[in-house]
Amino acid sequence: MLVHQREAVVGRGLLILLMLITVLPFLSLxxxxxxxxxxxxEGISWPHSPHWGNFADAFRAADMxxxxxxxxxxVLGVVPASLLLGxxxxxxxGHLRMAGHRVxxxxxxxxxxxxxxxILTPLYYQVRDMGLLNTRWAIILPLIGLFMPFSVLWMRAHxxxxxAELSEAASVDGASTWQQFWRIQVPLATPALSSLAILLFLWTWNxxxxxIVLVDDPTKRTMAGALGAFQGQYGTDIPLLCAGSVLILLPTLAVFLVFQRRFVSALLQGSVKG
Incomplete structure (x- = not known):
């Protein structure tokens, strides 16, 4: 009993330490x-007169x-296409097991x-030859391809x-493979799909x-990518740069807070299933 209590105390202590390591950089920002x-x-020191207007200034300066x-x-170009194809x-x-599926x-x-x-260098030349440099398609199309291996493995695990009896029963009732997929399999895959959608959103947004490599115009990048241009312009104004960084982090932080249970489930699901 004493050993279990000691393990519980050590576990909670490690969790608190990990939480502090995670939260302190954001708090400092x-x-x-x-x-x-x-x-x-210098350091984490609360100002005598907080300048909340820095966030509004950063919003205007970076054209947020x-x-x-x-x-x-x-995100709308990457996530739905990756979900559908994956x-x-x-x-x-995972279900049809067509010929040669293992290879x-x-x-x-x-x-x-x-x-x-x-693969960044050959990807750059390929996108250039396609005439897509400095467009949002230069980000959307490569991301769909880069996310495909993970999306396929994630959905296959589900x-x-x-x-197999579900598909066999549907076949007996006259349902085609396409009907089985949309009317039976996709509704059952809703938890896996929603978890994958959250992960793809976070990866795409960040x-x-x-x-920064494929798009020169900051207004055609993701918010995280535009931070490089903002840093180059306001790199000497540390408070304004931090305010811009906080604004860029807010959407992903909001998604995490709203869907935190689903996010944790997504990580656990990927490690348990297979």
Missing amino acids: VVTALHPSGTYP GKLLLSSVLI TMAGFAF VFLLFVLGLTLPFEG FVNVP QFLLS
Whole structure:
């Protein structure tokens, strides 16, 4: 009994330590953003007169309205397409088991092992040859392809565990494969789909490297990608830079707070199923 209590105390202590390590940088960012513009705050010190107007100044200076619209358009281009293609491919690999599915599935698994930075140079030349440089399509299309291996593996993990008797019963009733997919399998896959959608949204919204390499116009990047241009322009104004960083983080923080249970479920589901 004493051993279990000691383990519980140590576990809670580690969780508290991890929470502090996670929260302190964000807290430092917010506190620094409240200092007078042009100053150089040291450490985490609450200002005598918080300058809440720094957030409004950063919003106007970075043209956050256009950045927000650009990020939303990119997310709407990436997430639904990745969900649709990943679900259909996951259904084919996990439930239909078509001929040669093991070899093709292995290729998707190998896609997860490719370092992102390693394909950036050939990706740049390919996007350039397609005439898509400095457009949102230069971010949307590569992200759909880069997210596909994970999306397929995630959805396959769900469909592998769906009883085959459901499809057999639907076939007896005269349902085609397409009808089985949309009317039976997709409704059952709602938890997996919603979890995958949250992860894809967070990854797309926080996309930085593709944005700064393939798109020169900051107003056509994601909000995270536009931070590079904002930093170059206001890099010496630390409070204003921190205020802009907080504004960029707010949407993902809001999504996490609203869907935190689903987010945790998404991480656990991916590690348990298979």
